[in-house]
Amino acid sequence: MPSKRKGNKRDAILDxxxxxxxxxxxxxxxxxxxxxxxxxxxxxIYHHFASKEEIIQAVYERTRLLKTEEFLKGYSxxxxxxxxxxxxxxxxxxxxxxxxREMRFMEQYALAGFPCVSDPKAAENQFFRRxxxxxKGGVLKxxxxxxxxxxxxxxxxxxxxxxxxxxxxxxxxxxxxxxxxVKAD
Amino acid sequence: MPSKRKGNKRDAILDxxxxxxxxxxxxxxxxxxxxxxxxxxxxxIYHHFASKEEIIQAVYERTRLLKTEEFLKGYSxxxxxxxxxxxxxxxxxxxxxxxxREMRFMEQYALAGFPCVSDPKAAENQFFRRxxxxxKGGVLKxxxxxxxxxxxxxxxxxxxxxxxxxxxxxxxxxxxxxxxxVKAD
DNA sequence: AAAAACAGAACGAACGTTCGGTTTGTCCTG
DNA sequence: CAGGACAAACCGAACGTTCGTTCTGTTTTT
Numbered sequence: 001m002p003s004k005r006k007g008n009k010r011d012a013i014l015d016x017x018x019x020x021x022x023x024x025x026x027x028x029x030x031x032x033x034x035x036x037x038x039x040x041x042x043x044x045i046y047h048h049f050a051s052k053e054e055i056i057q058a059v060y061e062r063t064r065l066l067k068t069e070e071f072l073k074g075y076s077x078x079x080x081x082x083x084x085x086x087x088x089x090x091x092x093x094x095x096x097x098x099x100x101r102e103m104r105f106m107e108q109y110a111l112a113g114f115p116c117v118s119d120p121k122a123a124e125n126q127f128f129r130r131x132x133x134x135x136k137g138g139v140l141k142x143x144x145x146x147x148x149x150x151x152x153x154x155x156x157x158x159x160x161x162x163x164x165x166x167x168x169x170x171x172x173x174x175x176x177x178x179x180x181x182v183k184a185d
Numbered sequence: 186m187p188s189k190r191k192g193n194k195r196d197a198i199l200d201x202x203x204x205x206x207x208x209x210x211x212x213x214x215x216x217x218x219x220x221x222x223x224x225x226x227x228x229x230i231y232h233h234f235a236s237k238e239e240i241i242q243a244v245y246e247r248t249r250l251l252k253t254e255e256f257l258k259g260y261s262x263x264x265x266x267x268x269x270x271x272x273x274x275x276x277x278x279x280x281x282x283x284x285x286r287e288m289r290f291m292e293q294y295a296l297a298g299f300p301c302v303s304d305p306k307a308a309e310n311q312f313f314r315r316x317x318x319x320x321k322g323g324v325l326k327x328x329x330x331x332x333x334x335x336x337x338x339x340x341x342x343x344x345x346x347x348x349x350x351x352x353x354x355x356x357x358x359x360x361x362x363x364x365x366x367v368k369a370d
Numbered sequence: 371a372a373a374a375a376c377a378g379a380a381c382g383a384a385c386g387t388t389c390g391g392t393t394t395g396t397c398c399t400g
Numbered sequence: 401c402a403g404g405a406c407a408a409a410c411c412g413a414a415c416g417t418t419c420g421t422t423c424t425g426t427t428t429t430t
Contacts, residue, residue: 023298024297024298025211025212025296025297025298025299026210026211026212026297027210027211027212027214027297029212104296107292107296108293108296108297111210111289111292111293111296112209112210112211112212112293113208113209113210114210141362143355143358143359144349144351144355146347146349147344147351147355147359150340150343150344151340151359154340154343155335155336155339155340158335158339159332159335162331164329164331166329166332170328170329170332173328174328174332174336177326177366178366180366181362181363181365181366
């Protein structure tokens with residue numbers, strides 16, 4: 001049971017919801033279990049949150065913010081295009097590797113039909129504005145952004161999700177080959 | 186309410202479960218709604234299936250079989266490597282386009298922690314045996330199969346999932362570029 | 371006439387939520 | 401610095417609802 005600062009159990013409740021949803025799915029995530037895992041009583045849970053759904057939304061929002069921050073860490077628009085691409089690729093892989101539970105939660109959240117009030121791909125979009133297609137003065141192939149995104153960061157997400165750990169050399173090769181695939185000729 | 190042959194409601198129940206799960210998630214998929222949507226009473230549902238979970242497993246298995254069949258339609262191991270690749274790529278895209286609900290169900294099923302008794306990627310694996318990496322006498326880059334799979338059929342799955350409909354010319358270009366990315370130099 | 375398919379009311383269990391009361395923290399006043 | 405007052409944090413039993421499942425009986429098929 002992860003205890004947090006100041007005797008406040010709000011974060012512990014969010015952590016518990018994240019864990020339980022990832023382990024067992026939104027079905028089979030009863031409040032009684034959230035209470036047990038977080039070390040909070042059902043009473044205090046409803047002191048912090050109005051409903052179960054509000055907890056889930058809060059986990060979503062907290063994770064979305066964390067992702068946006070870590071994605072763009074150490075990136076600046078002045079970087080050379082290829083370097084910037086490989087840098088964010090690595091950031092992205094690192095994030096998903098370090099936060100596999102958060103990643104699974106986000107995917108399940110979107111798939112299960114919860115309302116995504118704020119764009120879950122905000123981080124990706126922000127980055128891709130740097131690399132607009134050549135027709136718009138960018139350096140990438142003249143394909144729709146969504147396709148380019150799936151070929152690059154979408155691929156990273158799924159590679160990081162795998163239980164296998166890839167050799168750094170292989171990952172580097174994949175990243176470089178990907179860059180070759182999407183950059184304008 | 187899709188009615189089926191022979192007055193048998195088994196299929197209608199599976200269809201209803203598929204629809205409801207995709208629309209609302211495994212949570213919020215009560216039997217009462219399955220009964221209403223399928224036009225079957227709760228009594229007859231439990232005549233055909235032992236439990237709610239068994240219905241879900243049956244939907245999973247039915248979809249998995251359908252997918253395996255359609256993936257490899259018109260494919261034979263004697264085809265030229267590049268042609269075979271592009272052919273199955275197109276099959277794959279078509280399948281996901283024609284069966285978006287089935288696709289979402291399968292993803293949610295795997296994510297929500299249901300036991301995958303039979304390999305959900307059986308179709309992909311069967312196809313990829315044709316294209317083993319060069320180190321094993323194949324024609325693809327010497328990367329792990331899982332990576333190659335994500336770069337190719339995994340990408341198709343994502344593209345087909347998008348609400349946007351891509352131009353056939355663009356798709357063809359993406360397919361060809363993908364082949365260039367994964368084939369051995 | 372026997373079996374399979376079907377209907378829908380009913381049941382117990384489990385769920386999300388509420389409620390009354392207790393502890394802990396904070397800050398004001400003398 | 402003591403003490404009292406107010407609020408926020410907290411607990412867990414209890415409530416009403418809804419869920420998955422069962423049961424008894426009816427209709428349809430073979």
